[in-house]
Amino acid sequence: xxxxxxxxxxxxxxxxxxxxxxxxxxxxVRHAGQWLNPLFFFxxxxxxxxxxxxxxxxxxxxxxxxxxxxxxxxxxLLSLDSLFLRDxxxxxxxxxxxxxxxxxxxxxxxxxxxxxxxGLPLLLISPLLxxxxxxxxxxxxxxxxxxxxxxxxxxxxxAIGAALTVSLNQSGVLLSLLVLPLSVPVLxxxxxxxxxxxxxxxxxxxxxxxxxMFALALALAPLAAxxxxxxxxxxxx
Amino acid sequence: xxxxxxxxxxxxxAWYVWPSYALAxxxxxxxxxWSSRQLRVVHDRILKRASQLRRGNLPDGKLSGDNP
Amino acid sequence: xxxxxxxxxxxxxxxxxxSGQEISVFxxxxxxxxxxxxxxxxxxxxxxxxWLCLASLLVGLYLGLVVAPADYEQGxxxxxxxxxxxxxxxxxxxxxxxxxxxxxxLIWRMKLADVVAMASAPIGASFTxxxxxxxxxxxxxxxxTWWIWDARLTSELLLLFLYLGYMALRxxxxxxxxxxxxxxxxAIVGVVxxxxxxxxxxxxxxxxxxxxxxxxxxxxxxxxxxxxxxVMMLAFQLLYFHNLxxxxxxxxxxxxxxxxxxxxxxxxxxxx
Numbered sequence: 001x002x003x004x005x006x007x008x009x010x011x012x013x014x015x016x017x018x019x020x021x022x023x024x025x026x027x028x029v030r031h032a033g034q035w036l037n038p039l040f041f042f043x044x045x046x047x048x049x050x051x052x053x054x055x056x057x058x059x060x061x062x063x064x065x066x067x068x069x070x071x072x073x074x075x076x077l078l079s080l081d082s083l084f085l086r087d088x089x090x091x092x093x094x095x096x097x098x099x100x101x102x103x104x105x106x107x108x109x110x111x112x113x114x115x116x117x118x119g120l121p122l123l124l125i126s127p128l129l130x131x132x133x134x135x136x137x138x139x140x141x142x143x144x145x146x147x148x149x150x151x152x153x154x155x156x157x158x159a160i161g162a163a164l165t166v167s168l169n170q171s172g173v174l175l176s177l178l179v180l181p182l183s184v185p186v187l188x189x190x191x192x193x194x195x196x197x198x199x200x201x202x203x204x205x206x207x208x209x210x211x212x213m214f215a216l217a218l219a220l221a222p223l224a225a226x227x228x229x230x231x232x233x234x235x236x237x
Numbered sequence: 238x239x240x241x242x243x244x245x246x247x248x249x250x251a252w253y254v255w256p257s258y259a260l261a262x263x264x265x266x267x268x269x270x271w272s273s274r275q276l277r278v279v280h281d282r283i284l285k286r287a288s289q290l291r292r293g294n295l296p297d298g299k300l301s302g303d304n305p
Numbered sequence: 306x307x308x309x310x311x312x313x314x315x316x317x318x319x320x321x322x323x324s325g326q327e328i329s330v331f332x333x334x335x336x337x338x339x340x341x342x343x344x345x346x347x348x349x350x351x352x353x354x355x356w357l358c359l360a361s362l363l364v365g366l367y368l369g370l371v372v373a374p375a376d377y378e379q380g381x382x383x384x385x386x387x388x389x390x391x392x393x394x395x396x397x398x399x400x401x402x403x404x405x406x407x408x409x410x411l412i413w414r415m416k417l418a419d420v421v422a423m424a425s426a427p428i429g430a431s432f433t434x435x436x437x438x439x440x441x442x443x444x445x446x447x448x449x450t451w452w453i454w455d456a457r458l459t460s461e462l463l464l465l466f467l468y469l470g471y472m473a474l475r476x477x478x479x480x481x482x483x484x485x486x487x488x489x490x491x492a493i494v495g496v497v498x499x500x501x502x503x504x505x506x507x508x509x510x511x512x513x514x515x516x517x518x519x520x521x522x523x524x525x526x527x528x529x530x531x532x533x534x535x536v537m538m539l540a541f542q543l544l545y546f547h548n549l550x551x552x553x554x555x556x557x558x559x560x561x562x563x564x565x566x567x568x569x570x571x572x573x574x575x576x577x
Binding site: 244247248249250253254256257258260261264265268269272273275276279280283284285286287288290291 | 548551
Binding site for chain 1: 411463464466467469470473474477478479480483486487490491493494495497498501502504505506508509
């Protein structure tokens, strides 16, 4: 990764972010598990519910928003491990922390790359799964919008947890324990939006709150994650 | 006495009121006793080692109790 | 008696405007950052606080269980409120203390602030557990079910997870310095989230009765029922403080094991 030569600070930062995103995407192409796993998990978990609950369309339609949203949340949680772990193992993380570039910007770039690989596929397949769960067609667009805002927010919040546990080798359960309470508001309003849409009620309130939470997460989560990364790297990886 | 029996009966809600109070009592007192006991243990251990160190009894001069 | 979560920066700007008093204010700040001073002060205070706590507990229990009349609707089952509400209040208060002292630790690198945070966590978790348990036992006669997903109980449950996460993270990281700093970051992130969680859960469910005591409004309870509640609040506050002082001394000893003052203390205790 070369240092940006440009005098213009903002162009330098964008070049930095693009470099990081390109690298992470390239690495993910070679390790297909990183983006296939959350996707398969999402599809499988949603498919299990009709098998567990019974195929009655009325029941499925009622539980659909919650099931879809919880499964998306769990799939995102599952994928968070890969956010920093590979970089920690091969030493890149240390380089990034010591590089002198603003660490929160680096975090945003990594979270964006991570979301492109784990959140975006969930988003794209969600209408299909919505149909599986007998969700009314009118609610499908709200499902996608809420998942778009929600998975981005969850990736940002999850980055904090991933950064706090980066120096651990087996962080799975601890990571979930840390991230889940923080994710509950996103879940409540995300699923709430889809429930409202399914009942032909207005969704603007829910979506506005989701957008507000996304904005807050975008502003604050990178700072917390960057601070946590510095602690984790100095702990000796 | 009638009043005492009524007191324990708690208007029929005895099985809800008394376990609540009992659990709160147990948990909070356990906190107090456990932390006092831990202070005593740590106090004895560390002060013993410190006075041993002062008298030069420990060969390597290392003290325990690094954990926060 | 001031708590340990002093804000040194605020006080030092204050001192700048009182130049004559400047030296004494700094001395005061430094005293509270000094482990031996705090250790001794805590030791002296602990028995007083303990006895005060016991007295207020007994008074509160007597007022709540014996003196206060039965409720018109709920009979005697409402008396659980005298444990449930103070415990719930303490659970949130302690988390804020934890977060503030974590911030003081991160910003001013005051080690004692971290000891306060770490000592407060298990106490806060205990209060949260008590609040949940008593809330459930209060809910059964009131709503007919052992657990209900109302705003208060759900928020308390999530608060318990936040506490457990803090303690788990502290335990999982091996190096004490990084464990302390990572946990401090987590506490601050958590405290930012608490109002958000409360608001979202509150919106999501409105079954639980509205807050019994709001700051400005007249309380919804008769004064004879309110008085024991206030006394129990004080008692729980003192209980926390007592417990905190004890754990504070333990934490100070553990961290300062190699310090000169500990050795002197040991010698003093052996000889005297």
